[in-house]
Amino acid sequence: MASCSSSKSFKLEYAIVKWSSYSQSYPPENIYSDKAGDQSSRWSSDSNNPPQYLILKLEKPAIVESITFGKYEKTHVCNLKKFKIYGGLSEDHMIELLESGLKNDHIPETFQLRNEIDNHHFPCRYIKIVPTQAWGPSFNFSIWYVELKGVNDWESVKTCMNWYHTYREREAIRLCLKHFRQRQYLEAYDALQKKTKIVLEHPVLTELHNLLVTKGHYDDCEQLVSKACQEGLFDQYVSQQDYVPVWNSIEPVSKSNVGNECRPGMRGGHQMCIDIHTEIIYLFGGWDGNHDLADLWAYHVPSKNWTCLSRNTEEEGGPSARSCHKMCLDYERKQIFTLGRYLDASMRASENLKCDFYMYDIGSARWTLITEDTGSVDGPKLIFDHQMVIDIEKQNMFVFGGRILSSSGSDSERSSHEPVFSGLYYYHIPTSTWTQLMEDCKELRSRIGHSMLFHPVRRVLYIFAGQRSREFLNDFLIYNVDTGSIDVISDTKREGCQAGFTQRATLDPELNEIHVLSGLSRDKDKRDNVKNSFWVYDINKNRWSCIYKNENTGQNYWTKMQHVEPVPRFAHQLVYDHVRKVHYLFGGNPGKDSLPKMRLDDFWSLKLCRPSTNHLLRKCRYLIRKFRFKEMAMTDPREAMVYLQTKLAQTVDHDDTDEEKEFQLLATTLFKDTLGDDERMGEVDTDYDERFQSRTDLFDMLVNYFPDHMTQPKGNLVDLIPLD
Amino acid sequence: MSKDELHPAFRKKIVYNLDCNACGMTLCRRGMRAFLLSDTKIKLFSTDIPEFGAVEVVPQMFLVEKCACKQQDVACLGCGNVVGYHVALPCRKCLVSCNNGHLWMFESQSVSSIERFDSDDEGFLVWGNLKSVEDDSVFYIEECIR
Numbered sequence: 031m032a033s034c035s036s037s038k039s040f041k042l043e044y045a046i047v048k049w050s051s052y053s054q055s056y057p058p059e060n061i062y063s064d065k066a067g068d069q070s071s072r073w074s075s076d077s078n079n080p081p082q083y084l085i086l087k088l089e090k091p092a093i094v095e096s097i098t099f100g101k102y103e104k105t106h107v108c109n110l111k112k113f114k115i116y117g118g119l120s121e122d123h124m125i126e127l128l129e130s131g132l133k134n135d136h137i138p139e140t141f142q143l144r145n146e147i148d149n150h151h152f153p154c155r156y157i158k159i160v161p162t163q164a165w166g167p168s169f170n171f172s173i174w175y176v177e178l179k180g181v182n183d184w185e186s187v188k189t190c191m192n193w194y195h196t197y198r199e200r201e202a203i204r205l206c207l208k209h210f211r212q213r214q215y216l217e218a219y220d221a222l223q224k225k226t227k228i229v230l231e232h233p234v235l236t237e238l239h240n241l242l243v244t245k246g247h248y249d250d251c252e253q254l255v256s257k258a259c260q261e262g263l264f265d266q267y268v269s270q271q272d273y274v275p276v277w278n279s280i281e282p283v284s285k286s287n288v289g290n291e292c293r294p295g296m297r298g299g300h301q302m303c304i305d306i307h308t309e310i311i312y313l314f315g316g317w318d319g320n321h322d323l324a325d326l327w328a329y330h331v332p333s334k335n336w337t338c339l340s341r342n343t344e345e346e347g348g349p350s351a352r353s354c355h356k357m358c359l360d361y362e363r364k365q366i367f368t369l370g371r372y373l374d375a376s377m378r379a380s381e382n383l384k385c386d387f388y389m390y391d392i393g394s395a396r397w398t399l400i401t402e403d404t405g406s407v408d409g410p411k412l413i414f415d416h417q418m419v420i421d422i423e424k425q426n427m428f429v430f431g432g433r434i435l436s437s438s439g440s441d442s443e444r445s446s447h448e449p450v451f452s453g454l455y456y457y458h459i460p461t462s463t464w465t466q467l468m469e470d471c472k473e474l475r476s477r478i479g480h481s482m483l484f485h486p487v488r489r490v491l492y493i494f495a496g497q498r499s500r501e502f503l504n505d506f507l508i509y510n511v512d513t514g515s516i517d518v519i520s521d522t523k524r525e526g527c528q529a530g531f532t533q534r535a536t537l538d539p540e541l542n543e544i545h546v547l548s549g550l551s552r553d554k555d556k557r558d559n560v561k562n563s564f565w566v567y568d569i570n571k572n573r574w575s576c577i578y579k580n581e582n583t584g585q586n587y588w589t590k591m592q593h594v595e596p597v598p599r600f601a602h603q604l605v606y607d608h609v610r611k612v613h614y615l616f617g618g619n620p621g622k623d624s625l626p627k628m629r630l631d632d633f634w635s636l637k638l639c640r641p642s643t644n645h646l647l648r649k650c651r652y653l654i655r656k657f658r659f660k661e662m663a664m665t666d667p668r669e670a671m672v673y674l675q676t677k678l679a680q681t682v683d684h685d686d687t688d689e690e691k692e693f694q695l696l697a698t699t700l701f702k703d704t705l706g707d708d709e710r711m712g713e714v715d716t717d718y719d720e721r722f723q724s725r726t727d728l729f730d731m732l733v734n735y736f737p738d739h740m741t742q743p744k745g746n747l748v749d750l751i752p753l754d
Numbered sequence: 755m756s757k758d759e760l761h762p763a764f765r766k767k768i769v770y771n772l773d774c775n776a777c778g779m780t781l782c783r784r785g786m787r788a789f790l791l792s793d794t795k796i797k798l799f800s801t802d803i804p805e806f807g808a809v810e811v812v813p814q815m816f817l818v819e820k821c822a823c824k825q826q827d828v829a830c831l832g833c834g835n836v837v838g839y840h841v842a843l844p845c846r847k848c849l850v851s852c853n854n855g856h857l858w859m860f861e862s863q864s865v866s867s868i869e870r871f872d873s874d875d876e877g878f879l880v881w882g883n884l885k886s887v888e889d890d891s892v893f894y895i896e897e898c899i900r
Contacts, residue, residue, distance in 0.1 A: 053832060055777050069776055069835055107812055108834030168810045169834045 038186065042092050042178040044157070048085040048121070051076045053170065058084055064100040064175040066136060074108060074172040075161070082171055083160045085121060091153040092182035093190060097128070098140040100175025105134045107166030110173065114162065115143060117154035119194075124158055134165040138175075145180070147197070151190040201743060203228045209747040211239070212726055232740035234258065235733055242732075243725040248658040252651055255732065259647040266737040268646060273577040273638035275564050277595045280334065280614075280633045293336040294327045296629040298601030298619035299353035301368065305361045305392075306609045312366060313603070313616060314343070317353035319627035322371075324351035326390070329614075329633075331607075339395065348397030349388045356418035358427065360459075364392040367427060369404065372414040373435050380437040385412040400462060409464030411435075413452045417482035419491065421511065427457040428484065428491060428511065431476045449499060451476030454509070473516055477503055481535035483544060484511075485569075492544060495533055519572065536606035536613060542569040545613070545638070549600045550621045562598050566638070577638065596634050612637055645683075646735060652681040652689070656696065657728045661721060663699045671700055764854050765882030770867040772799055772860055779832035781808045781865060784890070786854060786881060793820055798838065799865060800856035803887050807831065809858075811840050821845045828858065837864040 046058040056074035061084070065071035075082040088094075094117060101109065112131045118124035127143040145151050157178065161171035181187065203222065207230040210219035223230070230236070238254055241247045258264065294300075300316025300323070309331040316323050326340040326348070344350045354372035359365070369387050384403035391398065405411035409429075416432025434450045453469040453476055470476035480496025480503070491509040495502075506519040532549035544567040563579040580595065582588065588597045596602075602618025613636040622628055655678045662670035674696060682693045733741045770785035781804055788800040812827040822845035828838045838860035841848075872879040884890065 053777060056833065069833075074833060104836075106834055107810075107829050107836075164834075166810060166812060166829060166834065169829065169831060172834060 038181045038183060039095055039179050040182070042094065042180050042182055043089040044086040044178060045089075046084055047087045047156075048083075049073070050082040050084075056172065061173050061176045064138075064177070066100060066103045066174070069102060069106075072102070072108075072172045072174040075170045078164060078168070078170050080162065081160060083158055084173070086157045086159070086176070086178070088155055088157065088178070088182070090182045090184075091119065091155045091187050091191065092178075092180045093145050093151045093187065094127070094143050094154050094157065094178055094180040095145060096140050096142050096179045097157075097159075098138055098175075098177040098179070099132055099173065100138045100177070101132070101136050102174055103136050105136070105165075106172065107134075107164060107169045108172035109134045109165045110161045110163070110171060111165045112161070112163040114160045115141075116158040116160065117143065117156065119153060119155045121156050121158075124156060127154075127157075131163075147194075150193050150197070151186075152194050153187050153191050200228055204230055204743050205745060205747045205750075208742045214722065231733075231742045232736075234263075235736065235740060235742070238732065239729055242654075243722065243729050246661070246721075246725065248654055251654055255650045255654070256647060258736070259643050259650075262643075263737065263740070264643045264646050264735050267735045268640055268643055271640045272575065273566060273640055275578045276637045276639050278635045278637075279593050280635055292338060293633075294325065294338075294616070294631065295323075296631040297323055297353075297617050298599075298629045299372070300603055300617060301355055301357035302603040302605045302614070302616055303357050303359035303366060304605040304607055304614070305359060305364070306607050307361050309607065309610075311605060311614055312339075312357070312359065314357055314366075314368065315349075315352045315355060316617070317601075317629070319629045322351035322353050324349065331612075343397060346397060347399070348390065349386065354414040356416055356429075358418050358420040360420055360422050360425075362422050366390040366392065367400075367418075367420070369418060369429065370410070370413045370416055370432060373412070378435060378437050383412045383435055383437055385410060404457075404464060407464055408466065409457065410452045410455050415478035416452060417480060417493075419482055419484040421484055421486065421489075423486060425459040426511070427459065428454065428482070429457070430454045430474075430482050430491070430493065431478060431480055431496065433478050451478070451498065456511075467514065474507065474509070475503065475505075479532055481533060481546070483535055483537040485537060485539055485542075487539050488569075492537065494535075532600035534602065534604035534615075536604060536608075538606070538608045538611070540608060543567065544569065545606065547604055547613075547615070549602065549618075550598045562595070564636075592632075596632060597630075599630060602630070648681060648683065650732060650735065652678075652683070653728060653731060655681055657724060659696065660699060660724065664717065664721075667700045671697075674700075760881060761852060761854065763852065765880065767881045769870045769879040769881060769884050770799060771870055772801075772865040772867050774830040774832055774835070774837055775864055775866055776835045777830060777833035779808055779830050780805055781830060781837060781860065782858075783870065784884065784887075785860065785865075785867060786856065788854065788856070788859070790820075797862045799860040799862060799867060800854060801858045801860070802856050804828070804858050809837065811842075812836070815842055821847050823848055828860075835864065837861060 046061070049058045052058055053074045053076040055070055056072055058073045060071050061073050063071060073084060097115060099110075110132045111134070113129075114126060115128040116124035117127045127145070128141055130141055132139055159173065159176070161173070164171050203226050206222060207219060207228070210216070210222065211230070234254070238251060241250045241254060294313055295318060297316030297318050300313060302311055302313045304311045311329040311331065313327040313329070315325070324343045325338060326343050328337045328339050329335070330337070340346055340348065349355075349368055352371035355368055355370045357366060357368045367387070367389050370385060373382060385405050386402055387400045387404050387409070389398045389400055390396070401407055401409070410416070410432070412435045413432030414435065416429055418427060418429045420427050430453070432452045434452050436450065451470045453471070454467045454474060455464055456467055457464050468474050474493075475498065477496035477498050481492075481494055483492045485492065489511050491511060492506070493509060494506040495504065497503060508517040508519060510517075533546050534549065535544060535546045537544050546565040546567070548563045548565070563576055565574055565576050567574050591597070596615055597620055599618035599620050602615060604613055604615050606613050615634040615636065617630045617632065619629055655673075659670055659674055659678050662673055678696070679693070683689050764786065767786050770787070771780065772782040772785040773780050782799070782801045783805060784801050784803060785799040786801065788798055790796040790798065808831055809828050810831055812829055815824050815826050818825055823841050824843035825839045826842050827836045828840050829835060830837045838858065841857040841859070844857065870879040871877070872883055874883070
């Protein structure tokens with residue numbers, strides 16, 4: 031996504047030109063000044079009946095980048111829980127730039143505004159703020175302060191103004207071309223195209239139009255569509271379809287002699303990592319409900335086999351039994367690193383509070399103690415529930431957050447009762463050096479139970495969710511590992527998954543997606559709204575989508591489902607093979623009050639599926655043959671019947687009940703026409719028009735599957751005609 | 755609570771009209787000067803019924819420090835500012851103490867007060883002469899305006 035150079039970005043002056051209403055002491059002009067201490071320094075509508083709005087006119091047209099809302103020093107029921115922002119060059123033609131909401135607190139909030147169409151910036155002269163919901167349901171809407179930022183130097187604006195005008199002109203002509211062709215004003219179509227030299231669509235689609243609509247050569251259309259599919263023209267459409275999650279329970283290959291079954295036992299708080307080159311998943315440690323574990327396992331995906339690499343790593347010079355540690359793997363050098371652990375309160379004597387740091391060399395199957403206590407070599411103190419990621423290319427590891435364990439008798443913990451959180455560190459593997467990048471601070475609030483993912487191409491850390499004491503965080507931050515800069519994507523992940531839940535996340539650097547599996551809340555009071563849900567964040571589009579949600583909470587339901595889909599849980603592990611696009615989930619704590627020591631040992635794979643291009647091609651064939659059949663039925667019902675039974679039947683997806691039913695009903699078309707031959711004579715023209723119309727409809731359906739930049743405009747000229 | 759049930763100690767107290775200090779909205783026409791049972795230093799106004807459509811409770815309920823009452827903030831519908839609180843669930847301690855039965859409180863710094871006049875008498879209206887909510891003339895809604 032292109033973005034304006036922020037060096038040119040300034041505060042934009044504006045004036046309020048229109049408003050829906052205001053209460054007597056709270057006129058719209060109050061939003062010019064930011065006075066958090068003055069309850070009266072705000073615009074307040076005098077009703078909450080929609081539509082309520084303010085229209086701001088910028089001093090000069092500008093590329094508007096962000097809007098900041100100032101607030102009152104205390105919470106206030108009139109704060110905007112939901113609002114929309116629109117913008118455009120005139121009051122009558124504005125498009126939606128943002129839909130969001132404010133938190134009910136005193137902290138000003140800034141939102142990025144949409145300022146691009148087709149990767150080009152567009153200018154705005156007017157900005158419309160439309161409140162839709164206040165924090166108190168029956169209260170009026172108030173806005174304390176609004177600041178707009180963006181670029182308004184004429185050089186920059188002129189370029190995009192010119193582009194914008196050209197864009198509008200071109201789109202207008204293309205709409206005309208589409209309209210003329212649909213209505214068969216072919217001379218007008220040719221004349222306009224000749225004069226303007228603007229093309230309506232890619233030549234392939236003009237060819238399709240010619241074969242289908244003009245000539246009715248259906249077989250050739252099918253060929254053209256299959257060629258388009260082979261050439262990957264449907265890929266974009268497929269990539270925009272929602273995923274469907276497909277869970278598969280991975281059962282051990284041999285179920286014989288249960289006593290000797292070779293697979294890891296029940297546990298939560300363990301660690302897993304995957305070597306995407308060898309397709310081996312490593313699992314280490316955890317808590318079985320009574321004890322910490324020190325076993326190390328490897329699962330080979332192709333052969334579906336678990337191998338126990340070590341029953342007790344401590345006996346082999348490796349780490350002691352532990353849980354709530356972190357682990358990461360360098361698949362180039364075949365090394366696994368592990369850091370941190372949870373210690374029971376009774377175990378927190380100061381001599382135990384050392385943060386040991388181990389490396390496991392996969393080739394030689396040997397553990398190395400890198401350091402006995404990273405806390406004494408500028409690294410993190412003993413922590414648990416932190417996050418750790420590896421930058422394989424530059425050989426750095428990043429460790430962020432986690433709660434620092436202190437001795438039960440230590441002054442700091444006893445005096446304040448406040449937990450202490452660990453900041454952001456990096457470890458340079460070749461030189462074995464630790465550096466603290468940030469302490470727990472306002473810009474980067476440390477936490478536990480969060481997610482942190484490293485994007486090896488963009489070279490940034492994505493950090494989100496987690497909790498600090500009772501506070502669940504729902505921000506979403508980007509830390510650039512090369513520059514150290516922090517970008518706030520949002521400080522409320524309102525559109526995304528719920529805050530602070532024990533989510534597990536993975537990143538796909540090829541698809542530029544973040545995947546989040548929500549977990550069961552640790553907070554017993556909040557378990558009522560338990561749900562299994564899976565979210566995908568599209569990094570390029572900055573958009574969350576929930577692809578799956580299961581809100582069932584009943585015990586019976588989940589007992590029935592236990593082999594179909596994993597029960598909600600926390601303290602589980604999720605790893606992702608981004609080459610083969612498969613997730614793996616193991617174990618965790620189902621949070622059963624009646625069985626507090628129960629842990630899980632189930633193992634699942636998860637694939638996110640989209641309809642294949644072949645499926646789409648079949649759909650296209652079905653559509654083409656369906657329309658051809660209808661056309662035949664009008665002229666030669668006998669031939670049409672044969673066609674229905676043979677050619678058309680071949681393309682039906684008999685697993686799709688809707689399509690199956692539609693197919694069965696098609697036969698009735700054959701018996702509808704009761705007109706005699708004489709009566710039909712005068713209807714040739716009508717038939718022709720009907721046929722043209724129906725072929726045009728089919729054409730419009732088929733072009734939907736082609737990339738937007740190849741097709742005629744989506745809209746229709748007639749839809750632009752105002753009705754009043 | 756009718757005036758006969760009102761504890762004699764309150765019968766001589768004056769009835770006040772209360773307006774929102776911030777936006778001027780009339781919040782209540784049956785206010786009584788009061789102090790908190792749990793902290794008698796805090797001055798406020800109480801009422802048996804706020805003006806219809808003038809205030810709304812803020813949904814979150816909270817426990818207070820000095821007693822076990824459960825309360826909600828009350829905000830003015832005109833400007834949204836918090837002007838007092840509503841005792842949603844009074845505690846046993848407060849119920850058995852000598853009280854005026856009012857569950858709606860206005861902070862004295864958030865409202866401006868003016869005494870109501872007695873239409874039958876010269877001088878200020880007192881709670882002993884105040885009609886019950888059903889009969890209070892300020893609540894009359896004309897059935898038909900002809």
